[in-house]
Amino acid sequence: MNQRWHSQLICFGRFMLGLVFLYASVGKILDPKGFAENLIAYRIFDSPQMLKYVAVTLPWIEWFCGILLVLGAFVRSVSSLTTVLLFVFLAGMVSALWRGLEIHCGCFGSQHETIGALSLLRDGFFFLVSLVVFLSPVDPYSLQGFLNNRRMRLVDSSS
Amino acid sequence: MKKTSWVGVGRALLVNAGIVLLSAWIGVSLNRAFVAGPQQSTFTYSKESGKFQPVKASEGQTTEVLEGVRLQDVRGIISSRSMVPVDGRSEAEYENGHLPGAYSLSVTNFDKRFPQFSAEHPKEGAYLIYCGSGQCGLSRQLAALLQKKGYHQLKLYSAGYNDWFLAGNPVEKGKGGSLK
Numbered sequence: 001m002n003q004r005w006h007s008q009l010i011c012f013g014r015f016m017l018g019l020v021f022l023y024a025s026v027g028k029i030l031d032p033k034g035f036a037e038n039l040i041a042y043r044i045f046d047s048p049q050m051l052k053y054v055a056v057t058l059p060w061i062e063w064f065c066g067i068l069l070v071l072g073a074f075v076r077s078v079s080s081l082t083t084v085l086l087f088v089f090l091a092g093m094v095s096a097l098w099r100g101l102e103i104h105c106g107c108f109g110s111q112h113e114t115i116g117a118l119s120l121l122r123d124g125f126f127f128l129v130s131l132v133v134f135l136s137p138v139d140p141y142s143l144q145g146f147l148n149n150r151r152m153r154l155v156d157s158s159s
Numbered sequence: 160m161k162k163t164s165w166v167g168v169g170r171a172l173l174v175n176a177g178i179v180l181l182s183a184w185i186g187v188s189l190n191r192a193f194v195a196g197p198q199q200s201t202f203t204y205s206k207e208s209g210k211f212q213p214v215k216a217s218e219g220q221t222t223e224v225l226e227g228v229r230l231q232d233v234r235g236i237i238s239s240r241s242m243v244p245v246d247g248r249s250e251a252e253y254e255n256g257h258l259p260g261a262y263s264l265s266v267t268n269f270d271k272r273f274p275q276f277s278a279e280h281p282k283e284g285a286y287l288i289y290c291g292s293g294q295c296g297l298s299r300q301l302a303a304l305l306q307k308k309g310y311h312q313l314k315l316y317s318a319g320y321n322d323w324f325l326a327g328n329p330v331e332k333g334k335g336g337s338l339k
Contacts, residue, residue, distance in 0.1 A: 033193060048327045052193065053194065057183040058182075080175065
């Protein structure tokens with residue numbers, strides 16, 4: 001019972017994280033220039049060319065992570081990537097606050113959300129969820145879990 | 160056991176590298192014009208509607224831009240030094256990067272900074288006003304403030320610093336002449 005409850009919780013976390021990544025990617029995919037302008041405000045990139053590559057690539061990384069997490073495919077690999085991404089986002093926001101920058105976070109595309117405690121808490125929460133999903137066994141409700149179980153049943157029945 | 164975990168790490172790296180490469184390929188393919196540049200200014204100020212509106216490529220030079228200038232015009236202005244660029248953003252943003260030769264006249268510190276500006280810049284001069292982007296609004300505010308003070312030869316580069324930077328144009332950093 002406890003194990004089942006744990007699996008359901010992990011499944012919920014994975015699904016929620018996937019939806020958040022999908023939602024976050026769409027606005028940026030539709031408006032890469034707006035996202036690039038958000039990135040300029042962070043004052044991290046000196047090269048405009050590098051910034052443009054990041055602005056057009058990152059949203060698609062988020063989209064792929066989102067769709068794979070929702071489906072439950074390559075869960076460990078993808079959740080390791082989302083954990084790293086969320087850590088980088090968190091570090092970027094902390095660094096901006098540290099330098100006294102009052103800028104839009106650009107977390108969900110062109111929405112004008114200024115970086116503050118709420119953005120940090122939200123990103124920190126998703127970072128923890130991602131870390132838990134990465135460290136936990138793959139839940140049986142995911143595509144990967146379903147295929148694993150099926151393979152094990154086939155092995156059991158053949159032996 | 161140890162061997163299995165290394166296989167897992169290798170597979171994770173492979174999957175993640177695949178995601179990054181595929182994303183880069185799709186992102187760059189779909190935004191070839193944006194990535195390759197040079198960039199066109201995407202906003203211009205329309206006096207008729209009083210709003211910033213996207214520049215339509217087909218309109219080109221025939222667009223009636225009474226106050227606004229676009230990237231290609233700004234390049235000419237900067238190289239010929241025919242106008243003095245005036246930056247309406249905060250001093251911190253100015254120090255991080257600004258148009259070559261720009262003067263920092265932050266809207267938030269306008270009253271404090273204007274006496275120095277007016278001492279160095281005559282009202283008869285021509286000035287190019289800009290801020291961060293077409294959405295920042297500071298350039299419009301600065302233009303209005305300067306007009307009240309009797310400066311009338313003003314042009315608005317509404318797409319601003321972001322547009323200039325993204326197009327790969329040279330930028331200057333630091334305090335420049337205006338903040339020293």
